[in-house]
Amino acid sequence: MGRAEERRARQRGGHRAAPKRRRSEPTVDATRAAATPTTAASTAADGATVVGGRSAKPAKPPKGRIRRLFTWKKILGTFFGFCLLGIGGFVGLYLYVDIPAGNALAKQESNVYKYSDGTLLARVGETNRESVDLSKVPKDVQHTFVAAENKTFYTDSGIDLKGLARGLFNTVTGRGKQGGSTITQQYVKNYYLNQDQTATRKLKEMVISLKVDRKKTKNDILAGYINTSYYGRSAYGIQAAAQAYYGVDAQKLKVEQGAYLAALLQAPSQYDWAVASKTGKRLVTERWNYVLDNMVKQHWLDPAKRQTMKFPIPKEPKGAPGEEGQKGYLVELANQQLEDQLMAREGISRTDAAQQVIKRGWTITLNVDKKKQAALEKAVKAELTSKLEPKKRKVDGNVQAGAVSVDPRTGKIVALYGGQDYLKHFYSNATRRDYQPASTFKPVILAAALEQNAATQSGKPINADTVYDGTSGRQVLDHGAKAGFGPPNEDHVDYGPITVQEAMNKSVNSVFAQMGVDVGMRTVMDTAKKLGMDTEGMQPVPAQTLGSMGASPLEMAGIYATFANHGNKVTPSILKSAEQKGRSIDIPKAIGGPVISRTAADSVTSVLTGVVDDGTAKKSVAGNPLRNGQQVAGKTGTSDKNKSAWFTGYTPDLVTSVGLFGEDKNTKAHVPMTGATGLLPPPGRVNGGTYPAKIWAAYTFGVTHKATFDLNTTQGAAVEPTDTPSFSQPPSTTPSNTPSSAPPSSSSPSATPSKTPVSPTPPSPTAPSPTAPTGTPTTGTPTDGSTDDPLDPGGNFGQ
Structure with missing residues (x-):
């Protein structure tokens, strides 16, 4: 059979061609092969062709289309083709692009900054355009x-x-x-x-x-x-x-x-x-x-x-002309936040963003309210700087003030105080993060406990009525083991059994140190981050319960504004708009979604009203003659060796954080403020409840009106207590080895929140029964309700 006939036979019978015979094999008679095709060529069960009883492997299939398309020669050819195109394109680009006229000096134009009402705040950027020869x-x-x-x-x-x-x-x-x-x-x-x-x-x-x-x-x-x-x-x-x-x-x-x-x-x-x-x-x-x-x-x-x-x-x-007084601090923060937007929008570095902002012909409108700004400056002068006499007392020259005021409903920064004068003190005290916030951090610990439904180590839910041991210097216990941390209270006062509400009012370190470990310090620091604190590099250790980290008035204002806004994240913004020759930047919203529950946030607010009405801020805030029905929540703080003092507080419509910082005017080192303005020992301290609270009250009560908090909670000083205080543990008993987190009992105030309107002047909690703890100090007597800065043996004050 010829090849053509053999191929046709294979097509008719569905069989593959028999492999070629080797020369040593005998020739098969063509007639016999044709007569008995099933013997001469048949198919094995596995698909191989059988010839003369022998099985042969099938022939290799032709190359696939993809393999034929992508060969090494074609890939290399394509690569070199693209290289040639790239070189050709670059040559064309080189011939097409000319050196443009220089424009660096032309780009240096004044920026115009305006208040929220459109009136002129400052014009900055008239530049000395002198270039020097390299020689x-x-x-x-x-x-x-x-x-x-x-x-x-x-x-x-x-x-x-x-x-x-x-x-x-x-x-x-x-x-x-x-x-x-x-x-x-x-x-x-x-x-x-x-x-x-x-x-x-x-x-x-x-x-x-x-x-x-x-x-x-x-x-x-x-x-x-x-x-x-x-x-x-x-x-x-x-x-x-x-x-x-x-x-x-x-x-x-x-x-x-x-x-x-x-x-x-x-x-x-x-x-x-x-x-x-x-x-x-x-x-x-x-x-x-x-x-x-x-x-x-x-x-x-x-x-x-x-x-x-x-x-x-x-x-x-030193600041430039046009930046005197508070103007430079406002301009600086506006520039910084605009740079932040350009970095996020264009993926550029801070340096490149600054070159796009500084002296580049922007018209920037701030959220700053002209009247509130003037009122804040007036309050600082009236309550503090007018009392400082550096020539008479050296320490007076070391006192620096900073403040930030935010509308919690919008996130707008409506006023800011960065220092005595931008031309004299370039570093903004409103945004500096090198001083401890001290006890103004305690509400964050409570917020973490409430948000997580945390319990004490003896299994009691943590809420405003939970009772802790307020003994000064008491060692913090972590499931029966000492945590190696036992902070004393202010003036080493022992409070004995004391509720969380009373402990917040009096800023009792030993209570919140133990609460931080009960909740879990990592959980506390995570909550701080969610609320707006920059926690990068901070270790979740018990000492942080005393506010031993660094924070700025801007940060603390944002955290407390989130409390005031029922747990919705507030990121304070000074920018209202920014335009440059027809180009405008979209300013993101300052109000975000919830980072803690409304119940937790409102409960913190309720507790903080007790600090004002019955605690460390009572004298300067609650009893201030300017108060006109405004309900107030807030917290005082005084740090290590009286190097900083704080009051961060809020009404329903305004949050303001005021900080005082001891800074050596020559070396810029952190120094104590004790004795400033002539305060005499004992203790002679500048506490959070003194000048910071007085500045806050003079400013806030001058620009706000009667208002009450709309709280969704049944616990805290702003509402009548509904339960008997629950002991976290007997003062002398070691906490049981109970998991530190447990769901609250059905009788816990936080378990059944209700939307309760409260009166402008909230009543004090009803007196506990004779068998309940009173929180009365057993040793030592605080000088007044505003002294709140105990010494931490590890080097930190807690208040």
Whole structure:
């Protein structure tokens, strides 16, 4: 049978062709094969072709369509094709894109800031546009910038291909900005382009950098770079930076100072020594050392001279014209929050965002109410600064005040006090986070307990009526084991058995230290974060129950505003609108969803009314003659060695946090305020219930009217108690080894909340039965209701 016939036979019979015979095999008679096809060629059960009783493997199927389409040759060809297209496109782009006219100086325009009613607050940004010739900058100082940013500057072609590829990749994949740009690229970005982080802008930056490197000398490029960069403190260019940080002209800068300015460019806001955190100071010092060490490696600095160099502390910053008084503090926070929006919206760094905001022709309207702002300034002057006499008492010169006032219904910052004068004290006391909030943190512990339905270690639900042992210095117990923490109460007063309500009124440290462990310190810190506190780096340890972390009046105002807004998150905002030549920024809403339940938030508010009417703020707030029916909730606090004192309080329509801080006017170290304004021992302390509460009352009662809280709770001082106080444990008994969290009993006040309107002047809780604890101190006598700052043996006051 011929091949054609064999193929036709296979098609008719559905069999595959028999494999070719080997030469050694005998020839099969064609007639016989045709007569007996099932013998000559048949199919085995497994699909193999059987020839002469033998099984043969089937022939390989043809290659699939995908394998034929994607071969190595085609893949390599496609790759090189794209490379050629990319090269061609780049050549076309290089020919198409010209070096634009420089615009850095033209972009420096005044920003206009307005009050919420549209009236002018300040005009800031009239710039000294002086650029200095590179010959006026010492050679060693020039080298500091090259050592910091681009060691190959003098030999490269103007671009860093690796850095550019990394930047393009991160931009396309949404990973934000990535460093690696050369000095030439940064100069091009500053002077010819903008700070946008887009692929188009980066491609233009690369092309223009190559052209600039060909057309300009390295000295011209370096001069352009140091004259257009942003150094913080509203300073553009090395001349303005030299004046802002060291009070000298650029030509008189020392190499150590130049190294600091060069290091500063990486993160001006974070690295400004005057306002930097401990982490910021550490990072800029490391960066400063890096710059000088690179100079040694490049043989630009003698190693022996390098070893003798000390970090050059910059001088204190000063505000610019138009920023005097409180204006500078308001402008500073507005700029910061606008930068935050640009960072979130465009994925840029703080440095790039600042360059888009500072002196860039914005019209920014603030939420600040002109009348409330004036009232807050007047209250601080009347109740505090008019009483300070630094020439008579040195300590008076160390007292700094800060305050933030927020509308809890909208989240608007309606007034702010940052310090005596922005031109004299650059650092805003309203936003600083380097002082302890002390006992103003106690409501957060209670909020965590109520939100989690937590119980004591003996199984009793934690609420306003729960009884704790108020013995001063009592060791905190963690399921029978000592936690290694036993804070004393103020003046070492022993209260014995005391309710949570009374403990909040009197700010009893031993109670809240134990409550924090009962709830779980990690849970407490998580609740603090949800409420608006920056808890990054904070350890969940019992000492935090005394408010030993750092916090600002702005933060505390936001936390208490969330309580006032029934548990809905309030993020205080100073921005009402921001526009720039037809461009406007969408300002996010300051009110978010619930972060704790309404019942928990309202219960905290109810308890805090007792602090005002029967506790540490009674004298200054509850009894203030300006009070006109406003119901008030709040908490006092005084920190370690009287270095800070607080009152954060609220009416239904206004939350204000006032802080006083002891700061040495020369060294800026934290110092005690004891004896300020002539207060005499004992104790002579500036407590939260004194000047902070007096400032709060003078301001708040002057701008608010009669109002009562709409509370959804059955517990706390604002409502009549419904249950007999429940003991957490007998004072002398070790807590049982009971889980620290349990559902509340049906009789717990928090278990059956009711929407209860309360009177403007809430009644005090009914007196407990003779068998119930009274919370009467057993040793020591507080001087008055406003003294509230016990000494923590670990170094912290708790109040």
